Amino acid sequence: MAMEALTYDRALAYKDEFPPREYETWQPRKVLLVLLEIDPFADKDSSLAVGVEKEYGKPAPEMKSLGSEVVLSMKVLKKHYDALGSYLHIQSLKHSKTGEGLDFKRFRNRCGDITEFINKVLSSSVFNCTLGRFMSIKCIECGNSIRKRIPVGEKIFEAKCYNCMATYIVTDDGAGNFKQAPHQLKVKCGGTGCHHEIVVWQHELEVGRHWKCPECSGVNAFALGVTYEKASNN
Numbered sequence: 001m002a003m004e005a006l007t008y009d010r011a012l013a014y015k016d017e018f019p020p021r022e023y024e025t026w027q028p029r030k031v032l033l034v035l036l037e038i039d040p041f042a043d044k045d046s047s048l049a050v051g052v053e054k055e056y057g058k059p060a061p062e063m064k065s066l067g068s069e070v071v072l073s074m075k076v077l078k079k080h081y082d083a084l085g086s087y088l089h090i091q092s093l094k095h096s097k098t099g100e101g102l103d104f105k106r107f108r109n110r111c112g113d114i115t116e117f118i119n120k121v122l123s124s125s126v127f128n129c130t131l132g133r134f135m136s137i138k139c140i141e142c143g144n145s146i147r148k149r150i151p152v153g154e155k156i157f158e159a160k161c162y163n164c165m166a167t168y169i170v171t172d173d174g175a176g177n178f179k180q181a182p183h184q185l186k187v188k189c190g191g192t193g194c195h196h197e198i199v200v201w202q203h204e205l206e207v208g209r210h211w212k213c214p215e216c217s218g219v220n221a222f223a224l225g226v227t228y229e230k231a232s233n234n
């Protein structure tokens with residue numbers, strides 16, 4: 001429960017960016033995966049220090065430490081969280097068949113390791129610190145405003161509207177200006193001789209999705225296909 005509580009706390013620090021459809025996700029590993037998608041540093045330890053720059057853009061010669069934070073990482077969750085499950089549930093048929101019993105000495109050791117780590121996290125002098133640069137765009141599909149953490153060192157990145165799922169390719173010109181291009185494709189009607197085109201969002205490209213062509217009234221659907229290339233003869 002401590003591991004769960006720490007992960008949910010961490011998610012709260014990202015609440016403006018956490019997609020509402022993930023609110024029902026409770027497994028800490030899945031929650032952390034969502035956080036890592038938002039911020040690759042979400043499960044990394046950090047230290048915070050401030051200092052006055054002597055020269056603009058160059059690190060200050062003197063830094064004053066504000067403290068450090070140890071975060072419950074994916075590595076620890078992977079190692080310990082699932083392993084606890086076997087002690088919380090009745091043994092599976094497979095295990096009782098093979099006669100594999102529970103090793104309570106190992107369980108105690110594991111709990112000891114977890115406690116040690118939880119203590120480190122909770123005694124951090126900085127807690128739940130997230131830093132980032134943000135930009136916001138307006139969704140042209142639903143009008144929702146999209147707030148996006150700018151990925152470190154990336155000039156082109158994707159932003160998603162969690163209201164209607166539309167995605168955008170955002171380009172950073174380096175001077176604080178962002179250009180947004182809707183992630184859309186033009187798709188031509190499959191009817192012979194019909195040239196009607198519709199515009200679909202990237203997230204709408206799904207096998208089985210269909211539409212009626214307003215020009216020829218035929219029905220188009222996305223389907224799986226196979227492409228083939230003949231072997232070259234050299």
Ligand SMILES: [Zn+2]
Nearest residue numbers: 139142161164
């Ligand atoms: Zn939208």
Ligand SMILES: [Zn+2]
Nearest residue numbers: 189194213216
């Ligand atoms: Zn058509």
